Amino acid sequence: MSSVPSSALPSSSPSSSVLHLAVALDGAGWHPAAWREPVARPRDLLTAGYWTDLVTEAERGLLDFVTIEDALGLQSSHFTEPDGRTDQVRGRLDAVLIAARVAPLTSHIGLLPTVVATHTEPFHISKAIATLDYVSTGRGGVRIQVSARRNEAAHFGRRTVPSFRVEDLESPAVQELTVDLFDEAADYVEAVRRLWDSWEDGAEIRDVATGRFIDREKLHYIDFEGTHFSVKGPSITPRPPQGQPPVGALAHDTVTGAPFRLLGRSADLGFVTPHDTGQARAIVASVRAEQDAAGRAGEPLHLFGDLVVFLDEDPAEAAARKERLDALAGYPYTSDARIFTGTPSQLADLLQEFGEAGLTGFRLRPAVVGHDLPAITRGLVPELQRRGVFRHAYEADTLRGLLGLARPANRYAAASAEPAAAAADAAAGAVTTV
Amino acid sequence: MSEPRKPVKQIHLAAHFPGVNNTTVWSDPQAGSHIEFSSFAHFARTAERAKFDFLFLAEGLRLREQGGQIYDLDVVGRPDTFTILSALAAVTERLGLTGTINSTFNEPYEVARQFASLDHLSDGRAAWNVVTSWDAFTGENFRRGGFLPQEERYSRAKEFLATANELFDSWHGDEIVADPATGTFLSDAKAGAFVHQGQHFDIEGQFNVPGSPQGRPVIFQAGDSEEGREFAAAGADAIFSRYATLKEGQAFYTDVKGRLARHGRTPDQLLILPAATFVLGDTDADAAELAREVRRQQVSGATALKHLEFVWNRDLSGYDPDGPLPDIDPDLGEHTLARGRAQVRMYRDPLATAREWRELAAANKWSIRDLVIETGNRQAFVGSAETVAHTINEFVQADASDGFILVPHITPGGLDVFADTVVPLLQERGVFRTEYEGTTLRDHLGLDRPAARSGSAAHGERAVAS
Numbered sequence: 001m002s003s004v005p006s007s008a009l010p011s012s013s014p015s016s017s018v019l020h021l022a023v024a025l026d027g028a029g030w031h032p033a034a035w036r037e038p039v040a041r042p043r044d045l046l047t048a049g050y051w052t053d054l055v056t057e058a059e060r061g062l063l064d065f066v067t068i069e070d071a072l073g074l075q076s077s078h079f080t081e082p083d084g085r086t087d088q089v090r091g092r093l094d095a096v097l098i099a100a101r102v103a104p105l106t107s108h109i110g111l112l113p114t115v116v117a118t119h120t121e122p123f124h125i126s127k128a129i130a131t132l133d134y135v136s137t138g139r140g141g142v143r144i145q146v147s148a149r150r151n152e153a154a155h156f157g158r159r160t161v162p163s164f165r166v167e168d169l170e171s172p173a174v175q176e177l178t179v180d181l182f183d184e185a186a187d188y189v190e191a192v193r194r195l196w197d198s199w200e201d202g203a204e205i206r207d208v209a210t211g212r213f214i215d216r217e218k219l220h221y222i223d224f225e226g227t228h229f230s231v232k233g234p235s236i237t238p239r240p241p242q243g244q245p246p247v248g249a250l251a252h253d254t255v256t257g258a259p260f261r262l263l264g265r266s267a268d269l270g271f272v273t274p275h276d277t278g279q280a281r282a283i284v285a286s287v288r289a290e291q292d293a294a295g296r297a298g299e300p301l302h303l304f305g306d307l308v309v310f311l312d313e314d315p316a317e318a319a320a321r322k323e324r325l326d327a328l329a330g331y332p333y334t335s336d337a338r339i340f341t342g343t344p345s346q347l348a349d350l351l352q353e354f355g356e357a358g359l360t361g362f363r364l365r366p367a368v369v370g371h372d373l374p375a376i377t378r379g380l381v382p383e384l385q386r387r388g389v390f391r392h393a394y395e396a397d398t399l400r401g402l403l404g405l406a407r408p409a410n411r412y413a414a415a416s417a418e419p420a421a422a423a424a425d426a427a428a429g430a431v432t433t434v
Numbered sequence: 435m436s437e438p439r440k441p442v443k444q445i446h447l448a449a450h451f452p453g454v455n456n457t458t459v460w461s462d463p464q465a466g467s468h469i470e471f472s473s474f475a476h477f478a479r480t481a482e483r484a485k486f487d488f489l490f491l492a493e494g495l496r497l498r499e500q501g502g503q504i505y506d507l508d509v510v511g512r513p514d515t516f517t518i519l520s521a522l523a524a525v526t527e528r529l530g531l532t533g534t535i536n537s538t539f540n541e542p543y544e545v546a547r548q549f550a551s552l553d554h555l556s557d558g559r560a561a562w563n564v565v566t567s568w569d570a571f572t573g574e575n576f577r578r579g580g581f582l583p584q585e586e587r588y589s590r591a592k593e594f595l596a597t598a599n600e601l602f603d604s605w606h607g608d609e610i611v612a613d614p615a616t617g618t619f620l621s622d623a624k625a626g627a628f629v630h631q632g633q634h635f636d637i638e639g640q641f642n643v644p645g646s647p648q649g650r651p652v653i654f655q656a657g658d659s660e661e662g663r664e665f666a667a668a669g670a671d672a673i674f675s676r677y678a679t680l681k682e683g684q685a686f687y688t689d690v691k692g693r694l695a696r697h698g699r700t701p702d703q704l705l706i707l708p709a710a711t712f713v714l715g716d717t718d719a720d721a722a723e724l725a726r727e728v729r730r731q732q733v734s735g736a737t738a739l740k741h742l743e744f745v746w747n748r749d750l751s752g753y754d755p756d757g758p759l760p761d762i763d764p765d766l767g768e769h770t771l772a773r774g775r776a777q778v779r780m781y782r783d784p785l786a787t788a789r790e791w792r793e794l795a796a797a798n799k800w801s802i803r804d805l806v807i808e809t810g811n812r813q814a815f816v817g818s819a820e821t822v823a824h825t826i827n828e829f830v831q832a833d834a835s836d837g838f839i840l841v842p843h844i845t846p847g848g849l850d851v852f853a854d855t856v857v858p859l860l861q862e863r864g865v866f867r868t869e870y871e872g873t874t875l876r877d878h879l880g881l882d883r884p885a886a887r888s889g890s891a892a893h894g895e896r897a898v899a900s
Binding site for chain 1 (some may be wrong): 438469471475494496503508509511514515517524525539541547550551555557574575610614619623625635636637638639640642644687734738798
């Protein structure tokens with residue numbers, strides 16, 4: 001590794017002109033008929049080899065990170081309920097376990113599995129993501145999601161969710177539900193973050209003279225009390241190598257503002273879905289306002305634009321590919337995100353335009369992963385490199401380092417840490433990424 | 435009447451990653467990290483090099499406390515079990531991966547998808563040690579909050595496991611067609627459908643992880659109570675037991691294997707695998723000397739006082755560990771001093787234990803520390819490699835167990851010497867594999883794939899019910 005701790009990289013340096021790039025991995029790709037393409041490997045979707053190949057390809061393209069989709073129910077083309085379809089990919093593996101399985105076989109790329117806050121335990125997930133950070137030596141993160149699906153709630157039997165349709169999203173009952181779910185997710189992230197800090201760096205002292213393995217003054221109860229849960233702490237897992245693995249969430253502009261509020265309160269990475277630069281500017285302004293309202297004005301919060309991409313050397317071929325897949329699926333594919341068909345060069349133009357509107361990176365959703373992921377890593381990335389807006393080599397060993405995020409101070413150590421101790425902590429942080 | 439000669443049993447061996455109690459000697463210069471992945475990878479690779487059946491991880495969901503403070507004398511902290519096991523699947527090829535996962539502070543749908551995912555990602559090497567927990571102390575870290583009446587812990591565990599099995603069985607293995615030509619991905623829109631209505635769980639829907647290589651993970655059980663033994667006899671594939679001495683081991687083995695027929699099962703369908711510590715030396719005498727040293731490393735003066743508090747249920751920090759035992763009697767109130775420890779429940783009559791210990795200490799001129807060392811657990815196997823190989827084989831052939839889950843006292847290298855010296859001797863005797871014969875953990879343990887999924891009739895029923 002480099003001798004410079006990644007946390008020492010100035011976050012403001014050339015990165016203002018540099019784009020960050022991630023891919024969102026989901027089954028055979030984001031188009032529902034992707035699995036039918038000759039390049040797809042639909043019988044391998046549940047194997048370690050498949051996921052290792054995808055993440056290795058993304059790492060070959062020097063991408064910042066991959067996200068891995070997940071849900072606590074079968075995939076569905078319907079917004080709120082199962083669809084009973086048999087002509088699309090159904091069934092998946094736990095995303096945290098996929099990320100952990102791939103971690104020892106990769107070396108630089110960040111790994112953000114999706115976690116559903118609504119039905120899981122912040123205590124379990126905090127230690128799972130901390131451990132992902134250990135097994136990847138500082139490349140772990142998490143993408144937080146809520147579930148408003150009634151069928152998924154029934155898989156747990158602990159709460160009931162009313163039945164509703166996408167048209168009902170703005171009804172008062174559904175607004176109340178979504179506000180509650182997003183606010184719970186913010187509580188969840190707060191509990192997870194406190195647990196990550198519940199061990200100060202250097203808490204493990206192994207002091208043979210006194211027989212003490214830890215300095216218990218450096219372990220902290222988090223005493224989190226929320227509407228839906230409370231957590232005592234401390235974590236059973238020591239503070240992860242990055243201190244705080246990056247937390248991301250996908251957020252849309254809604255009447256209640258709850259998703260953007262979650263970004264403002266809790267996230268390091270916001271995934272947003274503008275369809276043009278005007279929308280991008282408006283979204284950036286809204287999220288920054290939420291960030292200010294949450295008292296995080298000075299803190300880094302990356303906003304990544306999500307795009308579904310069909311990439312080919314000939315733009316007509318990309319458009320024709322989408323049409324062909326739509327015909328196979330039996331309906332035109334639509335998405336919350338803008339669907340791009342075109343060449344890597346055209347996509348690079350678009351990303352730079354969006355970049356000028358305030359987005360700091362992009363999470364590309366490959367329409368057909370076997371085709372569009374290599375088109376990103378071998379087509380788009382060289383194009384962005386030629387334009388001087390993407391890295392030529394990994395410049396850091398941790399995900400926070402790649403994102404230009406400093407290793408944060410521990411919230412519980414702030415009061416007591418002396419300068420010397422803080423410096424030692426920083427050094428320890430650099431060492432743990434070796 | 436002479437009995438037919440017993441066939442020679444093959445021994446099963448597993449490796450328990452050193453845990454968060456005083457068995458683990460962290461003060462030794464050779465002791466490494468209990469958190470960094472490199473330690474786990476080293477340990478797993480050693481176990482796989484030695485052709486062990488599986489690696490085993492224990493669980494603890496709240497840091498232990500004593501006298502209202504976090505207990506700081508033993509190793510503290512551990513990583514997340516599923517995450518470590520999945521990462522270990524990347525650096526091993528055949529070794530089974532056993533995780534201890536609580537049935538109290540989890541939900542069946544999530545745990546089932548984690549184990550099914552681990553089984554996929556390891557090509558059929560996942561195992562689940564099902565444990566229960568009831569204490570409000572641990573519950574303070576979880577949504578459901580703090581408690582489960584003690585009598586309900588096995589009923590929840592039983593129903594949890596039954597529900598998880600329904601989820602594992604909800605896919606029958608042939609649903610994924612994935613035929614691009616016809617556009618059929620699933621042969622059955624109801625794949626994974628389940629309905630479970632019970633005292634603890636009332637859930638329904640569709641399980642979203644298709645059938646894994648082993649069908650179900652191998653199921654371990656670790657409890658020793660009457661309920662625990664019945665739970666194991668009814669549904670476990672293996673027991674992680676505590677009886678590593680010949681006589682106790684044989685009694686436990688006979689008892690538990692004797693229960694199987696009542697559940698329609700045969701003795702080979704439930705393996706008995708006690709935890710066992712070991713100390714190896716060039717000679718038996720060297721090993722005995724080393725074992726004494728290790729026991730002194732395991733019980734410092736401070737540790738001795740804390741262990742005495744398990745019985746006395748009082749703050750004894752004012753006593754000299756090198757001096758005599760306390761004259762005052764144990765506090766017989768509810769045990770509140772040591773929290774997050776199952777150990778304190780072993781002393782059912784603290785007054786009698788205290789009296790017995792004072793007499794022992796007086797008769798042998800033992801200090802507090804001497805007493806704790808002498809009355810504490812001895813290493814199960816102490817001797818030269820030859821002696822230990824002989825003893826292990828003797829125990830297994832005499833039906834004191836089907837093998838052992840070895841617990842080294844040094845992380846992560848404590849297993850290396852066993853792998854290098856004892857395993858070859860067992861292989862020479864023809865009682866331990868020289869190569870893995872199968873690919874899954876069920877193969878290694880000689881367990882069949884779980885019997886007939888309920889089949890199409892039951893599937894139809896479920897589909898109707900849902």
